[in-house]
Amino acid sequence: MDSTMRCARFAQQNGELELAVVPVPKITQTNQVKIKVYSCGVCHSDVLGKYGFPGISWPRIPGHEAVGRVLEVGSAVTRFKVGDKIGVGWFGGHCATCNPCLDNEWVCCQKGQVCGIHYDGGYAEQMIAPEDACALVPEELDFKHSGPLMCAGITVYNSIRQQDIKVGSLVCIQGIGGLGHLAIQFARKMGYEVVAFSGGADKRDLALKLGANHYIDGSQPDAIEQLTKLSPKLIVTTSPSAKAAESLLPALATCGKFLLLAAITDPMNINPLQLLLKKQSIVGFPSGDSRDSEDTLKFAAINNVQAMVEVFPLEKAAEALGKMLENRIRFRGVLSIVPEDQL
Ligand SMILES: [Zn+2]
Ligand SMILES: [Zn+2]
CATH class of the missing domain: 3.40.50.720 (NAD(P)-binding Rossmann-like Domain)
Structure with missing residues (x-):
């Protein structure tokens, strides 16, 4: 298996999005899931990875509309297995002990993590996320249309x-x-x-x-x-x-x-x-957590709700984000990490 991967990242605060080849990420905690990313939506808030957000550090790979398949799971992961089609949205994990978490409002967690901000996100061939951040994606939804459903949707x-x-x-x-x-x-x-x-x-x-x-x-x-x-x-x-x-x-x-x-x-x-x-x-209303993502994706699959997307290759990530920020995309940009003909 490859030991390096392609990604687009912010090398430092206020830096531009740049292409890089970096070591593939490794599972370091038992609750983590390793994902082969097929596509990732481009969102206005990805720019927070450039300017800063509480808890961020650099270099940072943005992307919180990542969809792919499970490559590997940590020993404590129970909900997912290798090959499952899953995605990670803005909600990137919760602490389970703060007041909002105890109220079942995971998305308002006081120590909540954001995918692409607190850990590397989906502008890459592989990524790691905690199990609670991951949502199952129905097989009948294609990759490029699923990502935007986990943020705007x-x-x-x-x-x-x-x-x-x-x-x-x-x-x-x-x-x-x-x-x-x-x-x-x-x-x-x-x-x-x-x-x-x-x-x-x-x-x-x-x-x-x-x-x-x-x-x-x-x-x-x-x-x-x-x-x-x-x-x-x-x-x-x-x-x-x-x-x-x-x-x-x-x-x-x-x-x-x-x-x-x-x-x-x-x-x-x-x-x-x-x-x-x-x-x-x-x-x-701030969006929702991974359980709400699963509901959203399921509803969209059953009722044929589909985001209008413009697809870019990973190499054009900076152009895609720039166009999103200038509102020149109808209506969501999506990075294709694995070309459709190689799925
Ligand atoms: Zn977003
Ligand atoms: Zn919490």
């Missing part, structure tokens, strides 16, 4: 399913990008009536093709009025603009939920009296 599916909104209710998905194009598909397949809300008339056809029942062009002056008439029980915001998000709040139905999924860093203007009088709530 799990975020929308897992958050929407936990809001207790009755099937058949109207759900608004704001933004048609990496998160939004999956949220429209998932929400429709979960049994909701879906209105897609985005800027420009040109997105209408795509929104309807993805399964939206209605489309509202947010650039029109009466857009909020149109949305208010539909009275959504759930508004899912996926674009990282505080202003765009807060403008939708007046349209929320009584007892509605306003779900924030994008990483908005600016303060938002909200009307607490509206929340009080209409029994509404604002909810944030």
Whole structure:
């Protein structure tokens, strides 16, 4: 077996993503799984591997949408065996003893690890992850479409399913990008009536093709009025603009939920009296853990939910990440580590 492998990594903080040949990783703990990576999604947050994140060290191989097959398992691993098709998403492991873990909120673990940040991720031919970070991937899903489901996909599916909104209710998905194009598909397949809300008339056809029942062009002056008439029980915001998000709040139905999924860093203007009088709530949601990934992947396989992807070879990892960061990919970039014809 090869003793070295190809990867793309950040050699140091603030350095560019560079190609390298490094020794293959070795299992050092009994709970670890060694994965032959077939493909890995490219995510905006991979750039945190460049600029920094609490607990990171360099050199670091990014990639938290890795999908492949098990090459080897540590002696304490019970859930996986050699050859299993598995993936690792943003959730990279939990401590099992902190308060959030004891509350079964693994993704909020105070000592939680992130794949591609706290240990090397999927921009490589092989990687090692703890067992609890790994999710089984259904055989009927192909590699390149599975990775994005473990980040963008799990975020929308897992958050929407936990809001207790009755099937058949109207759900608004704001933004048609990496998160939004999956949220429209998932929400429709979960049994909701879906209105897609985005800027420009040109997105209408795509929104309807993805399964939206209605489309509202947010650039029109009466857009909020149109949305208010539909009275959504759930508004899912996926674009990282505080202003765009807060403008939708007046349209929320009584007892509605306003779900924030994008990483908005600016303060938002909200009307607490509206929340009080209409029994509404604002909810944030961080994605999910490996168990939620398995549910997401299974749901996607059964219901034919598919990410729109643009595929790059590993050698073009820097170009792929650059295009993602400039929003020039519709909608998720994926690195093919093993070419499809060699699977
Ligand atoms: Zn991500
Ligand atoms: Zn914990």
